[in-house]
Amino acid sequence: MTFVVTANCKHCRFTDCVAVCPVECFHGDEEMLYIDPEECIDCGACVPECPVEAIYDEAQLPSDQKEWLKINAERSKVLPVIAEQVEPLPTAEKRKQELGF
Numbered sequence: 001m002t003f004v005v006t007a008n009c010k011h012c013r014f015t016d017c018v019a020v021c022p023v024e025c026f027h028g029d030e031e032m033l034y035i036d037p038e039e040c041i042d043c044g045a046c047v048p049e050c051p052v053e054a055i056y057d058e059a060q061l062p063s064d065q066k067e068w069l070k071i072n073a074e075r076s077k078v079l080p081v082i083a084e085q086v087e088p089l090p091t092a093e094k095r096k097q098e099l100g101f
């Protein structure tokens with residue numbers, strides 16, 4: 001099992017999730033983060049930290065977000081680890097409001 005970052009993270013990248021993750025399983029590109037399913041220890045600590053509710057337990061992924069399981073597995077393999085909290089993207093607050101948070 002693993003946890004999965006979904007579309008709400010796009011253009012946001014607050015990285016509060018990274019700050020609480022006990023292992024280095026978050027990887028990122030210029031838009032968002034992805035969880036490496038082989039590194040994630042399923043602790044669930046990141047879920048309540050995400051201000052836009054982008055992270056799901058694999059078993060609770062909404063049906064319209066299932067594609068993100070594969071995307072996280074693939075993208076995390078080729079992107080650098082994000083091991084420390086970084087500045088949110090300049091679009092983060094606007095995106096958060098648009099998402100209704």
Ligand code: SF4
Binds near residue numbers: 005015052053
């Ligand atoms: S806290 Fe949420 S929005 Fe921010 S980087 Fe993590 S998953 Fe993405």
Ligand code: SF4
Binds near residue numbers: 023025047
């Ligand atoms: S569930 Fe735990 S180990 Fe997996 S990404 Fe979230 S904080 Fe990290």
